[in-house]
Amino acid sequence: MEFNFLAILVAAVVPMVLGFLWYNPAIFGKAWMRESGMTEEKMKSGNMGVIFGVSFLLAILLAFFLPTVTNHQMGAFSLVQGELGELPSYEAFMSDYKDEFRTFKHGAFHGALLGIFFVLPIMGTNGLFERKSWKHIFINVGYWTLTLAVMGAIVCGWR
Template sequence: MEFNYLAVFVAAIVPLIIGFIWYNPKTFGTVWMKHAEMTEQKMQSANMLKIFGVTLILSFVLAFILPSITVHQMGAFSLVQGDLGIQPSYETFMAEYKDEFRTFKHGAFHGVIAGLFIVLPILGINALFERKSLKYTLINVGYWTVTLAIMGAIVCGWR
């Protein structure tokens, strides 16, 4: 099972690019600021180098784990990590099925599924306890769903 480090690197940049667009005042930025109780003063007082640096590191972590969600062959590969190692049957299986479901469309599908069934419950629960609005939740879940769809498409389809 080959691992495409270039795809992971490119996918790791996606949250920054989508975030720049998504949270821009011309898209959802102004509404998000209101519902996040964010002010211009808070934003200007932030250490942006630290924020973007840590964001990039965490985005690499996310991009690195995404193949396990989007690439079905990763499940087969995980089975051969035991004492027996890689057997001829695994080699035969991978020769026949290595390209199955390895498309941008399939990766985007699994990214959307992750957004709806992982991100939505997590951010939804946080928003309930933080007393945040539905708009705040939907803006953030929408961002992560779109971001994961694009990241999933890249790590699954780029070979």
């Protein structure tokens, strides 16, 4: 089992592209700014090179992790990482299942599940304690759910 590093790098660009669209004033940008308390002045105060650079590095980490969730073969691969090494049973399993469920659709499904069952509880809890509105929470969770679906599709289906 191997990682497709090109797919991981392409998937890491997805949060930037979708963020540019999602948080655009014509879509959810105005509502997000209002609900988060962000101002134009505050937006201009950050070092955008650092923000985008660190965001990209974090997106690479996320994309590197996604195959473990979207690709079922990764589960089988993780079983052979111990002292026993690669046994004939692993080779037989991989021979039987090959690239089963290695599709864009399957990856998008698991990415969306991550958004609903992982991102929503975390961001929802944070938002409640930060006294953010449900509108703010759902704008951010919606973005991450869509982003993880697209990233999952790429890392799972691209071969």
